[in-house]
Amino acid sequence: MQYQTSIKHKVMTVIMLTSVAVLLVTVIAFAAYDFLTFRQSLVRNLSTEAQMLAENSTAALAFKNDKDAEEILSSLDSQPHVVAAALYDADGKLFVKYPPQIANTALPPIPQKRGYRFGTARLTLFQPVMQSGVPLGTLYLQSDLSAITTRLKLYGVISLGIMLGSLLVAFWISNTLQRRISNPVVALAETARKISDERNYSVRAAKFSDDELGYLTEAFNSMLDQIQATHSELRRSREHVQVIADHASVHLCQIDRQHRYTFVNRTFAERYDTTPELIVGKPISEVTGQQAYESFKSHLEKAFAGQRVEYEMEIAYNTFGPRWVHAVYMPERDLNGQIVAVVAVINDITDRKRIERELERARDDAVAASHAKDEFLAALSHELRTPLNPVLLLASEGAATQEFSPEVRQTFNSIAKNVSLEARLIDDLLDLTRITRNKLPLEMQVIDVHAVLKNAIETVRSDFDQKQITLGLALAASPLKICGDAVRLQQIFWNVLKNAVKFTDVGGRVSIATHNEDHRMFIEISDTGIGMTAAERERVFDAFAQGEHAASHRFGGLGLGLAISQRLVQLHSGMISAASDGRGKGATFTIEFPLLDDVQQKSCDGDATVVSRMNPKLVSSGGKVLLVEDHEPTRLALTHLLQRRHFEVVPAATIAEARAAAEKVKIDFLISDIGLPDGDGYGLMAELQKLHGLKGIALTGYGREDDIARSQNAGFVTHLTKPVHVRALENALETLIASQRDG
Amino acid sequence: MKQGLTICLSKWLCIFLLMLLAADARAQTKEYEIKAVFLLNFAQFTAWPTNAFADDKSPLVIGVLGDDPFGNVLELTVKNESWMGRKIVVKRFSRANEVKNCQVLFITQSEAGRLSRIISQFKDRQILTVSDIADAADKGVCIQIYTRNNKLRLKINLNAVKNENLTLSSKLLRVADVMSP
Numbered sequence: 001m002q003y004q005t006s007i008k009h010k011v012m013t014v015i016m017l018t019s020v021a022v023l024l025v026t027v028i029a030f031a032a033y034d035f036l037t038f039r040q041s042l043v044r045n046l047s048t049e050a051q052m053l054a055e056n057s058t059a060a061l062a063f064k065n066d067k068d069a070e071e072i073l074s075s076l077d078s079q080p081h082v083v084a085a086a087l088y089d090a091d092g093k094l095f096v097k098y099p100p101q102i103a104n105t106a107l108p109p110i111p112q113k114r115g116y117r118f119g120t121a122r123l124t125l126f127q128p129v130m131q132s133g134v135p136l137g138t139l140y141l142q143s144d145l146s147a148i149t150t151r152l153k154l155y156g157v158i159s160l161g162i163m164l165g166s167l168l169v170a171f172w173i174s175n176t177l178q179r180r181i182s183n184p185v186v187a188l189a190e191t192a193r194k195i196s197d198e199r200n201y202s203v204r205a206a207k208f209s210d211d212e213l214g215y216l217t218e219a220f221n222s223m224l225d226q227i228q229a230t231h232s233e234l235r236r237s238r239e240h241v242q243v244i245a246d247h248a249s250v251h252l253c254q255i256d257r258q259h260r261y262t263f264v265n266r267t268f269a270e271r272y273d274t275t276p277e278l279i280v281g282k283p284i285s286e287v288t289g290q291q292a293y294e295s296f297k298s299h300l301e302k303a304f305a306g307q308r309v310e311y312e313m314e315i316a317y318n319t320f321g322p323r324w325v326h327a328v329y330m331p332e333r334d335l336n337g338q339i340v341a342v343v344a345v346i347n348d349i350t351d352r353k354r355i356e357r358e359l360e361r362a363r364d365d366a367v368a369a370s371h372a373k374d375e376f377l378a379a380l381s382h383e384l385r386t387p388l389n390p391v392l393l394l395a396s397e398g399a400a401t402q403e404f405s406p407e408v409r410q411t412f413n414s415i416a417k418n419v420s421l422e423a424r425l426i427d428d429l430l431d432l433t434r435i436t437r438n439k440l441p442l443e444m445q446v447i448d449v450h451a452v453l454k455n456a457i458e459t460v461r462s463d464f465d466q467k468q469i470t471l472g473l474a475l476a477a478s479p480l481k482i483c484g485d486a487v488r489l490q491q492i493f494w495n496v497l498k499n500a501v502k503f504t505d506v507g508g509r510v511s512i513a514t515h516n517e518d519h520r521m522f523i524e525i526s527d528t529g530i531g532m533t534a535a536e537r538e539r540v541f542d543a544f545a546q547g548e549h550a551a552s553h554r555f556g557g558l559g560l561g562l563a564i565s566q567r568l569v570q571l572h573s574g575m576i577s578a579a580s581d582g583r584g585k586g587a588t589f590t591i592e593f594p595l596l597d598d599v600q601q602k603s604c605d606g607d608a609t610v611v612s613r614m615n616p617k618l619v620s621s622g623g624k625v626l627l628v629e630d631h632e633p634t635r636l637a638l639t640h641l642l643q644r645r646h647f648e649v650v651p652a653a654t655i656a657e658a659r660a661a662a663e664k665v666k667i668d669f670l671i672s673d674i675g676l677p678d679g680d681g682y683g684l685m686a687e688l689q690k691l692h693g694l695k696g697i698a699l700t701g702y703g704r705e706d707d708i709a710r711s712q713n714a715g716f717v718t719h720l721t722k723p724v725h726v727r728a729l730e731n732a733l734e735t736l737i738a739s740q741r742d743g
Numbered sequence: 744m745k746q747g748l749t750i751c752l753s754k755w756l757c758i759f760l761l762m763l764l765a766a767d768a769r770a771q772t773k774e775y776e777i778k779a780v781f782l783l784n785f786a787q788f789t790a791w792p793t794n795a796f797a798d799d800k801s802p803l804v805i806g807v808l809g810d811d812p813f814g815n816v817l818e819l820t821v822k823n824e825s826w827m828g829r830k831i832v833v834k835r836f837s838r839a840n841e842v843k844n845c846q847v848l849f850i851t852q853s854e855a856g857r858l859s860r861i862i863s864q865f866k867d868r869q870i871l872t873v874s875d876i877a878d879a880a881d882k883g884v885c886i887q888i889y890t891r892n893n894k895l896r897l898k899i900n901l902n903a904v905k906n907e908n909l910t911l912s913s914k915l916l917r918v919a920d921v922m923s924p
Binding site for chain 1: 777781784787788824826827894895896897912914915917918919
């Protein structure tokens with residue numbers, strides 16, 4: 001309502017003030033003009049009067065007739081404004097005065113120059129009296145200005161009347177006209193007030209005219225349409241959000257700068273056994289408890305500083321005790337980019353944490369168990385293999401001793417072969433555990449695949465011959481350099497070939513073919529063996545898996561070969577796959593490796609030459625060897641073996657004996673067991689290397705990777721795992737002599 | 744006006760000198776000084792027909808008939824005065840038949856006995872006759888000057904004026920007692 005009076009009054013005041021100003025200027029202008037013309041007419045009237053009197057009084061002056069003169073002047077009685085008059089004779093003496101009772105002092109003593117003068121409140125005039133051009137005297141007239149005053153008063157009254165009348169008319173007109181301006185404005189204001197008071201956006205302002213105000217009203221209404229649409233959209237989306245928030249499993253809340261809750265979802269409230277309405281507005285510390293609040297306060301402050309904060313923490317709530325929570329704080333900014341609130345998404349992860357801890361414990365247990373298993377396997381293999389060493393050595397020696405009859409040698413050979421097979425089974429087990437734990441060291445170098453493949457073929461040639469299996473070779477690949485570990489590659493090929501021989505009947509055929517394609521090298525090994533069913537093919541690379549025939553033990557083995565091969569191929573960035581058309585239709589294994597290009601070749605250590613087999617020079621070279629081995633049969637077998645290769649052997653069973661021997665004679669190199677009764681081989685190696693600059697070969701049943709690393713650290717050039725193969729020993733000796741020559 | 748004032752002053756100076764010479768004749772002299780001015784003023788209020796003057800240059804003649812009571816006062820009064828562009832001269836006549844070319848004629852006390860005869864001679868002569876002789880107006884003089892309450896007053900015989908073929912200003916009539924026929 002106050003808008004109404006305001007705009008109405010303003011419009012009316014403007015109109016009225018304009019009217020008054022215009023009227024005032026007009027009236028003042030007219031009054032001034034009238035005042036001036038009235039003064040002029042006053043002067044003119046008085047002059048006319050004076051002329052008439054002067055004309056009439058000539059004779060009276062000429063003939064000194066004062067009576068007549070008085071009579072003439074008394075005619076001024078009819079002119080109430082003339083308050084005084086006088087006639088002076090030609091000599092300037094006062095002749096008669098009017099009114100007769102007036103004092104002489106009230107009149108000028110002598111006549112002055114012709115003309116009129118305005119004095120304060122009076123108009124005076126001198127008029128000469130002439131007859132036929134002869135001056136006879138002077139007439140003096142004095143008029144008061146009450147006429148002007150009266151006139152001005154009258155004017156004032158009339159002006160006031162006109163103004164009052166005009167104002168009344170102006171008031172009436174402006175009151176009528178202002179409605180055309182104020183009504184639409186008032187209607188707009190009233191609509192705006194309704195909207196802001198009642199938040200009712202469906203109200204519309206009425207349009208009165210087609211002018212700017214009409215346009216304003218239309219624009220206002222169209223803005224209202226938009227606001228209403230936005231408002232309902234907002235409400236819908238808020239309800240939507242509310243539904244989502246209330247049914248979300250996470251605890252959601254919004255916190256203002258004073259750390260009070262401005263919004264919480266139902267899930268949040270239920271955690272405190274209450275409703276959102278009872279939480280909103282409360283400070284955090286009041287809801288969670290002071291201790292809990294203090295524990296995450298710093299995170300909250302970081303979020304208010306503009307960071308997204310995420311943390312997991314155990315919080316001690318005063319209502320339901322310590323709980324693990326996962327929380328994400330996101331700062332919320334207003335349109336100016338000021339952070340006004342923080343939205344928190346909180347998850348109670350106490351249960352998850354408990355399960356995690358249980359899982360962790362279970363995993364630790366499993367790791368410990370696995371470790372124990374590895375330890376057990378290592379110990380087992382050592383214990384299993386140690387007795388094999390002398391057997392293998394002695395059997396190999398027996399088989400090679402020319403003095404024995406062929407039957408005896410054949411028996412020795414058979415013993416050696418089977419012991420060797422058993423050693424390999426144990427080695428496979430060890431390899432598998434290493435690969436599984438990703439701890440198999442590879443000596444990567446540039447390798448000629450065909451050379452390695454041929455070596456592998458050589459190792460199984462006797463098996464081919466035995467089963468009268470035909471070997472087909474089609475080595476078409478070129479180039480064929482890859483980056484790999486020669487020993488492991490040979491192991492891969494050996495495994496696949498051994499497998500092919502194993503499952504191929506007597507008189508069958510095994511084909512080996514190689515080719516290049518797209519910077520990759522493919523090796524295909526096919527056989528005419530028993531083949532695989534689809535199910536078998538799927539599990540062919542699984543450890544401990546053999547075909548359904550496994551139960552019959554017809555083919556023997558633990559089924560580790562292909563599993564190890566697959567992992568080794570993968571370690572070389574390659575792939576191995578198996579294909580078969582079905583049972584009895586043979587199988588094809590395809591191995592592929594990425595080929596080396598020139599650039600990669602440099603990054604791969606070593607050169608392309610594969611170490612050739614036995615170096616004949618070694619046989620005749622000889623030297624003095626300190627052999628330290630506490631297991632007597634092994635020591636004897638090795639002594640015999642070395643002597644046969646023209647080495648002079650200084651045997652020792654303990655470190656003390658070895659030390660004493662090294663003092664006595666000059667030793668060329670050391671071959672030592674690691675586990676000794678009075679210490680370990682590492683210490684001995686380090687000591688002798690220091691004292692005599694010796695190099696050595698380690699012998700151990702511990703074929704594990706850390707054992708190898710440790711022996712290398714101690715100064716051993718090579719490391720042989722028991723049971724020692726003759727070939728491996730020869731290689732080790734060759735490497736040792738070569739390194740001695742170099743160093 | 745200034746000039747007029749100077750004239751007045753000189754006039755009064757002369758009168759003052761005369762008064763010193765004839766102290767006992769002062770009252771009479773003063774009376775005639777006024778009468779001299781009156782004579783001059785009468786001309787201002789009187790219209791003569793054109794044939795009253797011999798020609799355009801002819802002066803206005805104020806004549807004195809009889810024993811002269813003015814002395815030289817009249818001469819002093821008219822000195823430097825003019826009327827309608829004409830000079831004013833004073834002439835003295837001892838006998839009525841001497842009067843010629845005269846526009847204003849003052850008939851003095853000495854002629855009281857012969858006044859009626861004199862007047863009859865001046866009929867239709869366009870002469871404004873003036874006299875201070877008692878009953879002059881009744882006897883046919885145009886303007887009689889008399890004394891009342893110690894002031895000089897005029898009495899006009901309009902018939903006589905008419906007979907002389909003259910016209911007097913109504914203003915003159917206003918200050919005088921008028922004898923109507």
